[in-house]
Amino acid sequence: MLMETGIKKAEVDGLAVSSFSLGADSAVNLTQHFQLTPRWIEQLPYGGASGVIALRRAARAIQCGDAHIIACIGGDAAFHRSFEATASQFSNFTIDSSFPYGGGGPNAAFALITQHYMDEYGAKREDFAHIALAQRYNANHYPAALLGHKTLTEYQYLNARRIAGPLHLFDCVMPCAGGEGFLMMSEARARHLKLRYCLILAADELHNAHPQDEVQIRAGWSEYVDSLYNNAGLAADDIDILQTYDDYPVISMMQFEDLGFCDKGDGPDFVRRTDLRFDRTGPEKNKLPHNTSGGQLSVGQAGAAAGYMPLVESIRQLTGYAENNQVSNATHSMVSGFGMINYDRGLCSAATILKTGQA
Numbered sequence: 565m566l567m568e569t570g571i572k573k574a575e576v577d578g579l580a581v582s583s584f585s586l587g588a589d590s591a592v593n594l595t596q597h598f599q600l601t602p603r604w605i606e607q608l609p610y611g612g613a614s615g616v617i618a619l620r621r622a623a624r625a626i627q628c629g630d631a632h633i634i635a636c637i638g639g640d641a642a643f644h645r646s647f648e649a650t651a652s653q654f655s656n657f658t659i660d661s662s663f664p665y666g667g668g669g670p671n672a673a674f675a676l677i678t679q680h681y682m683d684e685y686g687a688k689r690e691d692f693a694h695i696a697l698a699q700r701y702n703a704n705h706y707p708a709a710l711l712g713h714k715t716l717t718e719y720q721y722l723n724a725r726r727i728a729g730p731l732h733l734f735d736c737v738m739p740c741a742g743g744e745g746f747l748m749m750s751e752a753r754a755r756h757l758k759l760r761y762c763l764i765l766a767a768d769e770l771h772n773a774h775p776q777d778e779v780q781i782r783a784g785w786s787e788y789v790d791s792l793y794n795n796a797g798l799a800a801d802d803i804d805i806l807q808t809y810d811d812y813p814v815i816s817m818m819q820f821e822d823l824g825f826c827d828k829g830d831g832p833d834f835v836r837r838t839d840l841r842f843d844r845t846g847p848e849k850n851k852l853p854h855n856t857s858g859g860q861l862s863v864g865q866a867g868a869a870a871g872y873m874p875l876v877e878s879i880r881q882l883t884g885y886a887e888n889n890q891v892s893n894a895t896h897s898m899v900s901g902f903g904m905i906n907y908d909r910g911l912c913s914a915a916t917i918l919k920t921g922q923a
Contacts, residue, residue: 565747569759571633578604578634578748580622582614582868584650585640604631611903612809613769614638615744615872616914620767622748632749639743640867650867657906670811670905671736675729677908678814680779682730684829689730691832692813693721695854696734696861698840699810703858705842705889710740710864734861737811742866744876751921760883760921765796765896767916777909784913785822785900793824796896796917800824803917804894805881806852807874809902810859815910819900823915825852842889853891856881874899875916882920895920 566573579602581591589597591607604625608614618636625631662672681687700716703709716734724733754761768791770784793799800823808819817831826834837850844851857863857877860870878897880886900915 565635565745569747569757571747571757573598573600576600576602576633576635576747578602578622578625578631580606580608580618580634580636582608582610582618582638582871583640584609584867600635602631604634609868609904610871610901610912610914611868611905611910612811612871613901613903613912613914614868615875616767616899616901616916617769617912618872619746619748619764619875619916620769620914623764623767626748626750632753634748635745636748636872637743637745638867638869638872639745640741640869642739642741642866655904655906661907671728671731673905673907674735674812674814675727675731677780678730678735678812681781681814681817684781685832687814687817687832689722689732690718691835692735692817693718694835695810695813695816695840696721699855699859700862702842702853702856702889703862706857706863707888709858709862710738711862712858716862731812735812737860737865737870740864740866742864742869744866744869744872746872746876746879754921760885762879762882762897762918763921765798765917765919766792767914768792769912769914771913772911773913780909782818782822782828783902783910785819785915786828789822789824789915792915792917796919798896798917803896803898804853805856805878805891805897806854807878807897807899808855808859809871809874809900810855810861811865811870811902813861815902816855816859819902823898823900842891844891853894856886856889856891871901871903874901878918882918 622634703712721734768788773784808816810816820831821828839851840854842853842856897918902910904911
């Protein structure tokens with residue numbers, strides 16, 4: 565980030581960090597490793613919602629004058645069986661209620677959520693295939709995607725080996741190592757530095773929403789989506805790009821609904837009639853470029869970095885750096901995050917609407 569912008573490390577006076585693999589270290593320990601001296605620091609353990617939450621809180625810190633340039637980074641390492649170790653100690657729910665009974669990792673929890681959604685709204689695996697196949701198409705145009713060199717057909721998706729309940733191989737993210745990050749600063753500073761930038765039109769977060777639901781079928785987005793659009797002065801039809809957190813297709817389906825792109829329960833019909841590919845071909849369908857780099861299902865899930873990936877991709881799109889997967893004439897992007905899964909639900913939700921700025 566610093567090399568591309570020409571900003572010196574000494575000018576970075578804020579740091580937000582998300583990671584599951586810091587071990588004995590913390591965000592403050594990283595300041596010594598990175599040789600930073602920040603005035604503002606934040607450690608954000610919110611999984612796939614961490615990126616949007618980092619953006620939102622860093623923006624507030626800059627507005628308050630607590631820092632001028634904040635580096636927001638998410639990253640995790642991966643080695644043999646490391647994901648198993650992380651998942652087994654993820655929370656007390658995991659330690660007490662899942663792993664002792666053979667429920668290893670998030671697949672069992674998302675199988676429960678997926679089956680519940682299918683039973684409630686009549687969704688079929690063919691509906692979830694629309695999401696996975698469109699994202700693989702996008703990944704085929706994004707060199708950094710781990711699975712971008714492999715095509716995916718509906719037959720391959722539907723006939724892949726079963727993992728848990730209704731989940732098959734291509735419904736599940738692939739853990740990997742990696743990092744994502746972006747810089748936050750005022751618009752005036754970005755203009756002074758002659759950088760391409762995005763503006764934050766609105767952002768919000770909510771945690772442990774709808775606790776009365778027996779199994780998760782919605783998340784916090786439904787509670788603040790109206791104010792999100794009102795604050796941005798936009799409606800769902802004004803969004804040019806949508807980046808949802810997609811550790812499993814059912815979660816993207818919920819976000820289509822809770823973010824106002826269709827009514828609750830209409831997600832299956834929405835994906836049948838909507839072209840989700842970045843180049844928006846297919847005039848017979850509505851068009852909404854979705855997870856334009858391929859999402860986690862095709863790029864991979866680098867731990868907490870996965871919550872930063874859709875923001876970085878939106879910044880690339882809105883500043884014209886996306887290259888082979890560039891969406892034409894995109895002005896507004898919505899990014900939503902989701903994270904911290906317990907037995908039957910994810911606890912964190914966040915969303916933001918970004919607009920391209922003028923350098």
